[in-house]
Amino acid sequence: MCLAIQQMREESEIKGAVEAYKELEISLADTIKRIAEKFHL
Numbered sequence: 001m002c003l004a005i006q007q008m009r010e011e012s013e014i015k016g017a018v019e020a021y022k023e024l025e026i027s028l029a030d031t032i033k034r035i036a037e038k039f040h041l
Helices: 002-023 028-038
Strands: none
Touching: 002 028
């Protein structure tokens, strides 16, 4: 159960980061790179 909650939290953070980068008009490639670095993906 805790693992599922952790995954939901991480997915929510990633979605929020994507929306923030969209609003800042950062390119898709840079968005992917930044998110991968931030979340160690």
